[in-house]
Amino acid sequence: EAGVAQSPRYKIIEKRQSVAFWCNPISGHATLYWYQQILGQGPKLLIQFQNNGVVDDSQLPKDRFSAERLKGVDSTLKIQPAKLEDSAVYLCASIPRGGAGANVLTFGAGSRLTVL
Amino acid sequence: GEDVEQSLFLSVREGDSSVINCTYTDSSSTYLYWYKQEPGAGLQLLTYIFSNMDMKQDQRLTVLLNKKDKHLSLRIADTQTGDSAIYFCAESIPNSGYALNFGKGTSLLVTP
Numbered sequence: 289e290a291g292v293a294q295s296p297r298y299k300i301i302e303k304r305q306s307v308a309f310w311c312n313p314i315s316g317h318a319t320l321y322w323y324q325q326i327l328g329q330g331p332k333l334l335i336q337f338q339n340n341g342v343v344d345d346s347q348l349p350k351d352r353f354s355a356e357r358l359k360g361v362d363s364t365l366k367i368q369p370a371k372l373e374d375s376a377v378y379l380c381a382s383i384p385r386g387g388a389g390a391n392v393l394t395f396g397a398g399s400r401l402t403v404l
Numbered sequence: 405g406e407d408v409e410q411s412l413f414l415s416v417r418e419g420d421s422s423v424i425n426c427t428y429t430d431s432s433s434t435y436l437y438w439y440k441q442e443p444g445a446g447l448q449l450l451t452y453i454f455s456n457m458d459m460k461q462d463q464r465l466t467v468l469l470n471k472k473d474k475h476l477s478l479r480i481a482d483t484q485t486g487d488s489a490i491y492f493c494a495e496s497i498p499n500s501g502y503a504l505n506f507g508k509g510t511s512l513l514v515t516p
Contacts, residue, residue, distance in 0.1 A: 292446075319502070321499050321503060328410070328508070329508050329509075330492055330494075330506030330507050330508045330509055331447070331492075331504075331506050332506070333497075333503050333504070333505070336500070336503050337503065338501060342499060343500070344500060344503065379446060379447065381447075383501075383502055390502075391434075391435050391452070391496070391502050392437075392449055392452065392502075393416075393449075393502065393504060394449075395439075395445055395446040395447040395448075397445060397446040398446050
């Protein structure tokens with residue numbers, strides 16, 4: 289089974305520029321999450337999708353962050369305009385629809401963003 | 405919201421046991437998890453425990469859960485240098501479809 293794919297792995301931008309991250313979850317996984325992990329901290333949930341619908345985006349800074357999962361498979365997370373404090377690793381995770389492992393998030397390797 | 409609390413650093417000698425402690429926040433959490441993160445890598449699930457259990461053993465790993473005190477611990481027996489990593493405690497957020505609330509992580513250093 290292929291894992292959660294994320295790209296790009298690394299991105300360096302200047303503040304006020306925009307950036308987009310892409311995630312392809314494990315095939316058949318209905319629920320997808322985006323987490324932000326700032327250096328030295330634990331991951332913080334940004335947004336959760338169930339199929340193509342948003343379940344929880346209460347911690348997403350909506351003035352600059354947006355995310356979509358149009359066909360219920362791939363997802364993109366966009367930041368526009370970026371701030372210095374957005375420097376972090378953006379982790380994507382997914383879980384299956386049901387059955388064994390339905391309570392276990394599988395994480396991708398992450399996309400590391402540096403904002404200068 | 406409240407924070408899941410973990411000690412930041414732990415250093416042990418190779419072959420000794422390591423114990424990493426965590427205090428979680430929500431007594432309604434259905435599952436409690438331990439994830440491992442190596443440098444430059446994503447999060448790898450180590451183990452999890454259902455909230456109605458008080459202990460789970462999986463090879464070198466033993467998880468203890470004290471629901472009354474909302475305390476979770478991870479014991480690694482015969483710790484090896486390859487166990488050096490950051491260990492995250494996480495609680496499932498009730499009614500959230502298994503979204504997780506993570507601690508800040510404990511950095512484990514295993515010395516020869």
